[in-house]
Amino acid sequence: MFGCCVAGRLLQTNLQQIDETHALFELPAASTINHICVFLLGTMSFPDGYGATVHFFWPGKGFQLLGMLSNEKPSAIFRLRGTFSSSSTAASHNAFTSSTMNMAPNASNDVTAILGLSIEPLTQIQPQISSLSSSVTNTIPDLSRNPSLLAERIVKHLFNFISGFVPGGGIATTPDSVVPMAVIVRWYESFTTKVKAGGVGFLERGD
Known part of the structure; x- marks a missing residue:
């Protein structure tokens, strides 16, 4: 259902399904990632009234909400470098955390980060995105x-x-x-x- 592409790398479709509403991509050599694009593959759409929140997990720092996808917004680009701010209190993160606790460093000893997708009702997503937009607005550069x-x-x-x-x-x-x-x-x-x-x-x- 989902795909992602790190700028400068090949397209990733190796999605790992955790449960009915959570899935993730592993992002090796995460310290070199600047931007990432997440999108619907077009093979399946969200049920009516549903979308997905997109989260970035950095080992030792927790989760950051990046944004959302929906049938009306099937793709988005996120800037990762220099923007991390932990937000690990959301309950939906528990599913991702249980799947990443035992992750080992990759062969280059660089960090493997996680891109998590949580399918949720749009009524629950909108307040999260509104809160995210408010925090971004307070730090918008000129x-x-x-x-x-x-x-x-x-x-x-x-x-x-x-x-x-x-x-x-x-x-x-x-x-x-x-x-x-x-x-x-x-x-x-x-x-x-x-x-x-x-x-x-x-x-x-x-x-």
């Missing part, structure tokens, strides 16, 4: 003073938008994947409308 960061956020926003239109599971899995120009036009119109309505703050919130 993008107007950092052109390189602004450019990175715009490209990320474009990728998130068009990835849902790429055949084969929401991500360009081959160099030959084609995105219709009409999709780019739709993104541009949506993007400029948001900028005119409220500035570029939505780029940090992941809207």
